[in-house]
Amino acid sequence: MYNRVISHYISNKIITNNQFGFRKKSSTDKAAYKLINNILTALNNKRIVGSIFFDLEKNFDCVNHDILLAKMEYYGVRGVMHTLIKSYLENRYQRVKFNNKLSKWNKINIGVPQGSVLGPLLFLIYINDLPSVMPCTLSNDNSSSILFAGDTSVIISDPCFMNFERNLNIVFKTMMKGFNSNLLLLKFDKTYYKLFITKTKFLNKINIEHENEMVIQTNFVKFLGITVDNTLSWKQNIATVTPKLNKACYIIRRSRLYLTQVALKMVYYAFFFTQ
Numbered sequence: 571m572y573n574r575v576i577s578h579y580i581s582n583k584i585i586t587n588n589q590f591g592f593r594k595k596s597s598t599d600k601a602a603y604k605l606i607n608n609i610l611t612a613l614n615n616k617r618i619v620g621s622i623f624f625d626l627e628k629n630f631d632c633v634n635h636d637i638l639l640a641k642m643e644y645y646g647v648r649g650v651m652h653t654l655i656k657s658y659l660e661n662r663y664q665r666v667k668f669n670n671k672l673s674k675w676n677k678i679n680i681g682v683p684q685g686s687v688l689g690p691l692l693f694l695i696y697i698n699d700l701p702s703v704m705p706c707t708l709s710n711d712n713s714s715s716i717l718f719a720g721d722t723s724v725i726i727s728d729p730c731f732m733n734f735e736r737n738l739n740i741v742f743k744t745m746m747k748g749f750n751s752n753l754l755l756l757k758f759d760k761t762y763y764k765l766f767i768t769k770t771k772f773l774n775k776i777n778i779e780h781e782n783e784m785v786i787q788t789n790f791v792k793f794l795g796i797t798v799d800n801t802l803s804w805k806q807n808i809a810t811v812t813p814k815l816n817k818a819c820y821i822i823r824r825s826r827l828y829l830t831q832v833a834l835k836m837v838y839y840a841f842f843f844t845q
Contacts, residue, residue, distance in 0.1 A: 575691060591717065613767075622761070623764075624756060627756065632754050663678065738778060759786075
């Protein structure tokens with residue numbers, strides 16, 4: 571099922587190029603490169619640039635089956651394959667075991683199976699149209715989006731501060747409509763925006779309001795494992811990673827007295843390489 575669906579989406583170039591998660595020849599490195607490169611390009615062109623980092627809650631568990639199946643039909647998955655996917659999603663039940671006691675079986679009406687081969691692909695299809703909700707009034711020079719599975723980031727830039735502030739609010743409201751229409755939940759307290767500046771510039775304060783709450787403006791934010799600060803100096807990232815690497819070095823140094831080289835390599839990739 572996975573091979574049939576993914577070959578259809580690849581051959582017809584349906585999956586957005588803004589998506590970097592759960593795809594072959596794609597990675598967090600490429601997503602981070604696009605973010606940093608777009609920011610540096612805007613700064614070099616004397617543009618004001620900022621980014622909104624959206625954090626969605628329980629991504630896989632919020633997938634609405636009817637919406638997903640409608641999108642798959644729109645993308646050309648019809649007939650027997652559409653019926654097969656529908657059968658795969660529907661009439662699933664789950665229960666919980668705790669202290670040797672079992673709860674009652676409950677029917678699962680939303681979400682895609684986690685830990686499955688097909689689940690991540692179905693989720694990518696579900697959110698594939700998110701970049702298309704960007705306002706048509708904004709050109710590619712003014713905005714771009716980066717998706718890694720459910721982690722969504724939007725970069726906005728403009729030479730005029732007033733236009734930049736207006737576009738920042740427009741993009742936030744538009745993306746919220748996109749999330750709401752797909753019944754996706756936003757972790758508002760973990761959603762941030764930040765302005766990127768050179769070391770010689772002053773950081774302006776911009777307000778983004780949503781339902782009488784203000785989106786948090788921060789000087790640095792976690793993006794796919796790296797800490798990005800507002801001047802791209804990497805000092806905060808280095809300060810975050812260094813203690814973890816020191817701890818990993820200690821673990822490897824202590825373990826080498828007891829472990830084989832093969833086992834030590836596993837320890838290295840688990841504790842050091844991943845940082």
